[in-house]
Amino acid sequence: MTGRTTLITAGAAGIGLAIAEMFMARGDQVIVCDVDQVALDRAATKLPGLVAIKADVSDVAAVDAMIAQAGPISVLVNNAGVAGPVGGIETNDPDDWARCFAVNVHGAFHTIRAVVPAMREAGTGTIINISTASTVTGLPGRAAYIASKYALEGMTRTLARELGPVGIRVNAIRPGFMDTERMRGIMHRIADQSGRSVSEVETAALGYISLRTKIQPAEIGEMAWFFASDAAHHITGQIIGVDGNAEWEG
Structure with missing residues (x-):
């Protein structure tokens, strides 16, 4: 066992579950949260020992309650995200736009804010934010999603500077065509x-x-594992694409 506790948001399926499975197999105590109770139950059955908590990261009270239950977190993977409205900017519903930012940006803020005090006290910690290769290419009709992921990347770079002096590393991954x-x-x-x-x-x-x-979900898990490992102990403020080099999107 590594002695670490890793929290993965939206960890009951897809990329999040692949990361959870990999980190558990390599010795971490893993906690996942999700809004889908059925998916959480399925994940807990698949991975005995997994701690599965129903929580919406856009709800600050739910995040605070989850961290109080979980205890100190060594590695945080902010994987939760929603697609947001699709279509021309003039057709975007303001509530759908706001919900996209509530999950993709504010959700990451809520979890980071909740785990940093214990990381700061420990003098170490790793935060990994899941962005998208589409921030490089741009994607017409997906303005809310791309804007929210740009915000997440800006938070990544800024928090790497803010938290680096106390030993906390902050990086991001840009998945490609999953x-x-x-x-x-x-x-x-x-x-x-x-x-x-x-x-x-x-x-x-x-x-x-x-x-x-x-790109296979396990490939994102491998990059997350690297960022959380001793091999990356001097790597922070980086945004790495696992995307086969996304040149453009039609």
């Missing part, structure tokens, strides 16, 4: 809207990626 149920759903939606097959949509998307590849 091989997940969520991405498959997006591909099906685009196919339906454009009158193309899913295969045609995926091939077109991969044409903008240098390595022409989808």
Whole structure:
């Protein structure tokens, strides 16, 4: 056992669950939170010993209660995120826009704010924020999501400076074209809207990626593990793409 306690938000499925599985297999005590109780129950069954807590990170009281239950956190992975409104900026519903920031930005703020005091006291800690490769390419029709992830990256760089003197490292990962149920759903939606097959949509998307590849959730887990490891003890303020080099998005 590493003696560390790792908290992963939105950790009951997808990328979050892949990170949880990897960190548990390598000796961390792992806590995940999610808003989906069914997914939490499924994750807890799959990974005996996993601590699964239902919590919405946009709710500061829920986050504070979760951290009070969990105790000191050594590694925080801010994975929680919502897609936000899709379509031209003039069609975006203000409430949907606000909800996107409430989860993607304010949720990360709430969790970081809650775990930093114990990290500061310990003189060490690792915070890993999950962004997106789309902050590099831009993505028309997804202004809320991209703006929220830019904010998360700005928070990453600033907190690396703020918290570095007390031994806390802050980095971010930009996942690319993920091989997940969520991405498959997006591909099906685009196919339906454009009158193309899913295969045609995926091939077109991969044409903008240098390595022409989808990314497996475990690959994000590996980068998160590296950031949390002793091998990265002098790495902070960095934003690394695990995306096959996303050149552009059509």
